[in-house]
Amino acid sequence: MPEEPTEPPETPLDAETVEPAPRPMPRCPRCGWQNVRISLTKGPLDLILGVVSIQRFKCRSCGNYFRRWRRL
Numbered sequence: 751m752p753e754e755p756t757e758p759p760e761t762p763l764d765a766e767t768v769e770p771a772p773r774p775m776p777r778c779p780r781c782g783w784q785n786v787r788i789s790l791t792k793g794p795l796d797l798i799l800g801v802v803s804i805q806r807f808k809c810r811s812c813g814n815y816f817r818r819w820r821r822l
């Protein structure tokens with residue numbers, strides 16, 4: 751009677767299966783929605799702010815413009 755090897759079933763790495771969030775979007779400070787998009791920089795002020803990693807966002811819900819650190 752051969753003994754079958756009792757290997758534990760392969761468990762997926764939970765740490766690797768976290769949904770990817772390469773660029774988490776900030777929340778709109780006005781309405782609190784996360785339905786925002788990055789507003790392209792156009793003016794010289796935005797270029798300067800882009801150097802210090804501040805990006806301009808626009809809320810799709812209320813149309814509010816706001817700036818946030820890019821790393822947030």
Ligand SMILES: [Zn+2]
Binds near residue numbers: 779781782810
């Ligand atoms: Zn909003």
